[in-house]
Amino acid sequence: MGISLMYYLLVSGGLFALGLLGVLIRRNPLLLLLSVELMLNGANVALIGFSRHWNSTDGQVFALVVMVVAAAEVVIGLGLIVAVFRQRIALDVDGMDHLKG
Amino acid sequence: MGERIAFAIAAAGALGCAAGVVTLSNPFRAAVSLIGTLLSVAVLFLLAAAPFAAAIQVIVYAGAIVVLFLFVIAYLGERPPRIGPDPMGRWAFLMATGVGVLVALGLIGLLRSHLPGMRAAFAEAGDIGSPRAIGMAFVDTHSLVFEATSLVLLIAALGAVLLARRAVLGERGR
Amino acid sequence: MSVHEPFWLMLIKAGLLAFTVITIFAYVMLWERKLLGRFQARYGPNRTGLVGYMQPLADVVKLIFKEDFVPRGANKVLFHVAPVMAIACAVTGIAIIPFGTTGELFGHEFTMYGTDLSVGVLVLFALSGLGFYGMILGGWASGNKYSLLGAARTAAQLVSYEVAMGLSIIGVIMIAQSLSLVDIVNAQMNSVWYILCQPLGFAVFVVAAVAETNRTPFDLPEAESELVAGYLTEYGGLKFAIFAMAEYVNMIVLSGLGATLFLGGFDGPWLPQWLSWLWLLAKIFVFLFLFIWLRATLPRLRYDQLMRFGWKVLLPLATLNLIVTAIVVGIFFQND
Numbered sequence: 056m057g058i059s060l061m062y063y064l065l066v067s068g069g070l071f072a073l074g075l076l077g078v079l080i081r082r083n084p085l086l087l088l089l090s091v092e093l094m095l096n097g098a099n100v101a102l103i104g105f106s107r108h109w110n111s112t113d114g115q116v117f118a119l120v121v122m123v124v125a126a127a128e129v130v131i132g133l134g135l136i137v138a139v140f141r142q143r144i145a146l147d148v149d150g151m152d153h154l155k156g
Numbered sequence: 157m158g159e160r161i162a163f164a165i166a167a168a169g170a171l172g173c174a175a176g177v178v179t180l181s182n183p184f185r186a187a188v189s190l191i192g193t194l195l196s197v198a199v200l201f202l203l204a205a206a207p208f209a210a211a212i213q214v215i216v217y218a219g220a221i222v223v224l225f226l227f228v229i230a231y232l233g234e235r236p237p238r239i240g241p242d243p244m245g246r247w248a249f250l251m252a253t254g255v256g257v258l259v260a261l262g263l264i265g266l267l268r269s270h271l272p273g274m275r276a277a278f279a280e281a282g283d284i285g286s287p288r289a290i291g292m293a294f295v296d297t298h299s300l301v302f303e304a305t306s307l308v309l310l311i312a313a314l315g316a317v318l319l320a321r322r323a324v325l326g327e328r329g330r
Numbered sequence: 331m332s333v334h335e336p337f338w339l340m341l342i343k344a345g346l347l348a349f350t351v352i353t354i355f356a357y358v359m360l361w362e363r364k365l366l367g368r369f370q371a372r373y374g375p376n377r378t379g380l381v382g383y384m385q386p387l388a389d390v391v392k393l394i395f396k397e398d399f400v401p402r403g404a405n406k407v408l409f410h411v412a413p414v415m416a417i418a419c420a421v422t423g424i425a426i427i428p429f430g431t432t433g434e435l436f437g438h439e440f441t442m443y444g445t446d447l448s449v450g451v452l453v454l455f456a457l458s459g460l461g462f463y464g465m466i467l468g469g470w471a472s473g474n475k476y477s478l479l480g481a482a483r484t485a486a487q488l489v490s491y492e493v494a495m496g497l498s499i500i501g502v503i504m505i506a507q508s509l510s511l512v513d514i515v516n517a518q519m520n521s522v523w524y525i526l527c528q529p530l531g532f533a534v535f536v537v538a539a540v541a542e543t544n545r546t547p548f549d550l551p552e553a554e555s556e557l558v559a560g561y562l563t564e565y566g567g568l569k570f571a572i573f574a575m576a577e578y579v580n581m582i583v584l585s586g587l588g589a590t591l592f593l594g595g596f597d598g599p600w601l602p603q604w605l606s607w608l609w610l611l612a613k614i615f616v617f618l619f620l621f622i623w624l625r626a627t628l629p630r631l632r633y634d635q636l637m638r639f640g641w642k643v644l645l646p647l648a649t650l651n652l653i654v655t656a657i658v659v660g661i662f663f664q665n666d
Contacts, residue, residue, distance in 0.1 A: 076255045112285070136232070
């Protein structure tokens with residue numbers, strides 16, 4: 056009576072899909088970053104599931120590296136948001152199109 | 157049996173809180189909902205013989221990254237990005253449909269797969285998740301990745317300091 | 331070392347541990363007030379009961395009967411959830427601290443600790459990380475600028491000192507070759523207590539623990555004369571009692587961690603094995619006395635001094651300890 060790989064992949068797919076939906080819908084860049092974190096967590100769940108399936112540590116190492124990269128990305132993302140905010144621009148990703156050709 | 161119940165609760169918690177992150181309009185509540193997702197995912201890691209990854213997930217993600225989010229949300233306040241009718245309704249519906257189609261395709265592909273071991277319960281796990289195993293993997297097999305991640309963290313820290321400094325200069329210059 | 335215990339035994343143990351920690355908390359509060367009194371050349375509370383031993387009961391009764399209000403601009407759900415989160419994470423930490431090895435009761439073998447995880451030390455860090463949320467959510471959900479500022483300051487202080495605390499513990503982990511607290515105590519039973527091997531690590535740990543629990547001299551975020559009362563401003567009655575309880579239980583858990591990592595846990599000379607938890611309690615009380623003594627004696631640090639101290643003094647010292655320990659363990663003790 057155990058868990059199989061399929062369940063892990065289902066949860067991972069669900070988290071990734073919800074994160075994808077959040078990235079597509081959200082206008083507030085903070086909420087967008089939260090959705091990106093959801094996608095990264097979905098990927099981590101899949102990695103850990105596979106690592107358990109093949110009985111290998113490599114998947115977990117990969118998941119830890121993903122966590123580190125997520126932390127670094129959040130730091131820079133939030134720094135950018137704060138910098139944009141300080142320039143008195145409204146926090147709306149659809150409105151930040153000044154570089155549009 | 158107990159494992160299945162725990163998995164079901166954790167999976168429901170993860171997906172439910174993820175739905176909360178995507179739909180809640182108040183950024184603070186969305187961040188708190190993300191904490192629920194992260195804790196549920198940590199429980200999923202524990203069920204997959206990854207105790208070290210679960211602890212690191214809670215310490216790094218729930219204990220540091222979301223705290224950073226909460227700081228910035230508290231700093232930036234919660235005024236809505238624009239005043240007026242929200243033209244998002246139709247776009248959101250289209251995107252939800254699109255993602256729903258992708259999810260359906262993925263589900264069909266997954267449930268019909270005949271790859272070996274997909275539906276069988278996990279075999280007995282060796283020592284794959286303990287700190288010793290992960291430490292050996294990082295130092296022995298994947299030492300390059302280890303060094304690269306430390307470099308990534310250093311660059312991120314430098315970037316954050318630079319962003320904060322430049323913002324302050326920009327303010328004074330105006 | 332996995333002992334298979336029946337579920338009812340685990341439930342009894344959980345109840346007993348929770349009850350123990352809450353009772354210890356009540357009497358630590360009383361002991362602190364009496365000790366502070368003695369440090370300040372006066373008696374502590376001595377009206378309620380013989381030497382004031384009913385004082386905690388009187389305090390709890392008073393706080394229960396206070397009005398339980400919610401400020402108007404507050405976020406109701408988070409306002410109620412915040413103290414619960416703080417106390418849950420604090421009390422859960424007691425499950426990891428080992429009070430003894432195995433014992434036997436009615437033919438069933440049981441272990442005198444809640445659980446022994448291979449990542450025991452990390453779980454305590456995870457729990458204290460989750461405990462921050464009690465403060466941050468409490469401060470923000472009060473709908474009050476002073477609470478928010480107090481919560482932000484508290485969170486920044488706690489995150490900074492948690493880094494130093496983590497680094498100071500790694501030396502012990504390197505010597506014991508394991509993250510599990512039971513393994514660390516067993517290793518100390520076979521050799522010396524680690525306070526002798528890691529004096530600098532111990533000093534850094536004590537200072538960081540005082541900062542982690544928001545005690546004087548690091549209690550700027552919640553002191554009465556600063557920012558009203560920080561994140562506790564809008565909390566009254568029972569919720570305030572829960573926050574205070576969370577702070578004291580945090581203190582007890584960190585004392586337990588320090589006793590386990592540096593003073594040998596339940597290791598002690600004369601007592602039989604089933605009474606070894608008395609040694610652990612004695613060591614926890616030594617730590618608690620240290621906490622109270624520091625509060626009575628030292629003035630408070632200003633916030634920028636506090637942050638500067640944490641990042642520019644404590645963190646380099648902890649890193650230095652780590653490097654030296656790594657070199658010594660790597661060169662002299664690599665025989666397996």
